[in-house]
Amino acid sequence: MDLFSSSTSLTPIPVRDGELGWLAQLPLPWPNEEVLARLVAETDWRQETIVVYGKRHLQPRLSAWHGEKGYRYSGLQLAPLPFTPLLDTLRRAVENATGRSYNSVLLNYYRDGRDSMGMHSDDEPELGKEPAIASLSFGATRSFILRHKVTKETLKLPLGDGSLLFMAGALQTHWLHGINKSSRPLGARINLTFRKID
Ligand SMILES: O=C(O)CCC(=O)C(=O)O
């Protein structure tokens, strides 16, 4: 009997108009807390500015972009940093679990419950049609909100320490997603979304 088969393969989350898979703990060579501490310390974190209706705002989180190609995100042009050995190990673990390959990763650092990400779709043209996006989380559990653009159906997925969420198929065409602010005292969370940019 393969003791690990049930814990290392993605569990499908049934959803209309897209594909979602979930794994409670991605197998990694280090404990989650060690990965979190290294990502906090070793990443060149930036607080990016976004322009909304002509006004400049600081994003309510820190971020970093690593990959082979530059990337436009919410009107920002992010200059890519190379993959570090740590990020490369995480990428390989995510590729094993999802059966897809990635050449870029966006890191987001939610310092506490006041940090957030507005509702959006990852549907930039350079991601291609029906992009596969693998989302790896460390630290505090935050609710990942998914809202269907037409039916307004809403899913709330608590993404815990070490968990992997896989989004594919038509999901980005039909759904928005984001991370709400929380009034509860929450610790730090880092999320990595692995993507393939053409
Ligand atoms: O922090 C999360 O779980 C979501 C991140 C996200 O949606 C993104 O990076 O595009």
Ligand SMILES: [Fe+2]
């Ligand atoms: Fe996203």
